[in-house]
Amino acid sequence: MSSKAKFSLLCWGALMPLMVVILFPYATMLSTALKRKDEIFQFEISWLPDGLYLGNFVELFVNRGFGQAIFNSIYISVGATLVSLLVALPAAYALSRLKLPGKSTFRTYLLITQMISPIVLIVGLFRLFAYLGMINDLNALVFAHSAFYMAFAVWMLQSYFDTIPKDLEEAAWMDGASRFASFRRVFLPLCLPGIAVTSLFTFVNSWNEYAMALTILRDGSLQTAPVRIAFLTGTLYETEWNIIMAATLIATLPVAIVFASIQSYLIRGLSLGGVK
Numbered sequence: 001m002s003s004k005a006k007f008s009l010l011c012w013g014a015l016m017p018l019m020v021v022i023l024f025p026y027a028t029m030l031s032t033a034l035k036r037k038d039e040i041f042q043f044e045i046s047w048l049p050d051g052l053y054l055g056n057f058v059e060l061f062v063n064r065g066f067g068q069a070i071f072n073s074i075y076i077s078v079g080a081t082l083v084s085l086l087v088a089l090p091a092a093y094a095l096s097r098l099k100l101p102g103k104s105t106f107r108t109y110l111l112i113t114q115m116i117s118p119i120v121l122i123v124g125l126f127r128l129f130a131y132l133g134m135i136n137d138l139n140a141l142v143f144a145h146s147a148f149y150m151a152f153a154v155w156m157l158q159s160y161f162d163t164i165p166k167d168l169e170e171a172a173w174m175d176g177a178s179r180f181a182s183f184r185r186v187f188l189p190l191c192l193p194g195i196a197v198t199s200l201f202t203f204v205n206s207w208n209e210y211a212m213a214l215t216i217l218r219d220g221s222l223q224t225a226p227v228r229i230a231f232l233t234g235t236l237y238e239t240e241w242n243i244i245m246a247a248t249l250i251a252t253l254p255v256a257i258v259f260a261s262i263q264s265y266l267i268r269g270l271s272l273g274g275v276k
Contacts, residue, residue, distance in 0.1 A: 026252075032245035033057070040241055056246035066247055068221055069228040074254060075138055076213075076224060077206040080145035084153045084202050085195065087146075092157035093183060097166070107158070110151040118148050119211045126215050136219045144216070145206040152205075153198045160194030161187075196262040204255055225251040 027047075032040060033056055035049040060066040095103055125144055126135075134140035164187065172182035188195075213224040223231070229247045233239055 026249075029245045029249045029252075032241055033249050035242055037240070037242050056242045057250070059243060060247055060250070064228075064232070064243070064247075065221065066225070066228060066250065069223050069225045070250065070254070072138060072217075072222055073207055073225040073251075076141045076145065077203050077254075079139070079142035080149065080206040081199050081202045083142060083146035084150045085199060087150055088153035088157055088198070089188075089195075091154045092161055093187070095154070095158045096161035097169075107155065110155045113151045114155075118209070122211055122215050125212065129216055134216075136217060136222055138217070138222060140216050141213060141224075144212050145209060149202045149205055153202055156198050156201070157191070157194055160191060160197075164190050200258060200262060203258055207255060 031047050031049065034053055036053050036055070039046075039049060094100065095107065100106075129135055129137070129140045129144075132140075168186055168190070169179075169182045172186045173179070177185070208226060209224075210226045210230070213227050214230075217223060217227070225247070229244065229251060232244050232247060
């Protein structure tokens, strides 16, 4: 066996305990979601269900309205991500390429804003959206999430933009391209890894947000997936673990799909700033 193969086996052996810890919750969710209610509380615990039972998922989508909750979460998360990027991209570009007074102070301010928990501003946000008539409006949560995660997006994108050589843009300017044209045709294609990482973090944060969704969206048909899962824990004076695990498993799928679709960009984006 070559030294390279030995090193690979050593690395996999070292990672196995970590993989077990990471995959164990998902294995538990899948096992419980495919079991009938009476199978969960058996005296002899079994990982594998007696049969492939999909009744828990049917119950969620037919009787519990979980499909609408998933749609609401997707609408809010995608909308918040797009709005954040729409503002963060030109802001981060300006911080990276233009000479602005107080730029370093502004970057520090952006970082400090991430230390404030959104729950501190819940009352103020509720009164603001109530004044605007946007209670029970999904767009209210789109704007609220994008406002909270926009500072992080600007800070992260600006760090990545600093790693891109200015010579590429200057060459485009010499060929007659305007600053906007060089930004769109030359700069943005090089920034896709950083944009992918920022989009993923913004999407995941918006998807998992609970407090603002619970406060602003009062109508049951407008609840997001995290809020609906929390409400499942108190139904019928019992904890229906089979239903909860099925809902939790479904709620993880959109994040997994987004992660898998941008994985190639994500690997490159996570190393931003490493090489200049």
